[in-house]
Amino acid sequence: MTKFYWLQDPKEWQCTGDLSRVRHKWGGLPGLHCPECGATWAGSMTGYPSADLSSLPERKELEVPRPEPFDEFVRLRERVRPFVPSGAQLLPGAEFGPLVGTASGTFSSLFFYFVQTPVIQREALERLQAEGIRGLRGFPTELRFRQKKHPELLELELLPQGRLHVDCLPPDRPPPCEKCGRKGIKRPDDLILDAGSLPRELDLFRLADFESTFICTERFVDAVRRLELDGVDFREVPVR
């Protein structure tokens, strides 16, 4: 049985990389206001850098983050769906297109500190792919850098996949909203993965339940250690 690991920021952080002023070129889905549960929310952490929305007539409607009524959110989501990988989870706030804006500082080989914009240096990506790591798709960024000397950063498109096992969730949690799917619970400190929900062809992905959580396989950990790539630590997560 494959082991799975939760990616952690390194304890001794030596990078000064700053991506706080970058965004995805085409903007993102609005938040939604749900008539059923009454919540207004936008929980997605996922960027789809592969999505080219230049031909989408509604693309202007994605530029400004705002909450929309549920039906309007669904309308926009379905207009975007043909541009993202099939089966992609499109939560309110999901973003599209290459990264644009200004970056600064130094970057580790893998740089996941900003969870909406996981980036990797081109050389590191090519070496991981050469090791046979599955499902890594890196996309060119359109970043400007404050400094002249900087690495070539690619953004990884990491799809939300896999779920937590109910044994690690609070027993008294309310059921998810039937209309909008909002769960309204916080990520537990100790995770257990639901074996049947885990992807079989990917060595690195986000959790569908909590998109800010990056999970990888033992193969990925072994390759990162063998290649001595910096920027991430790993914590094993039980699978049930």
Ligand SMILES: [Zn+2]
């Ligand atoms: Zn709802």
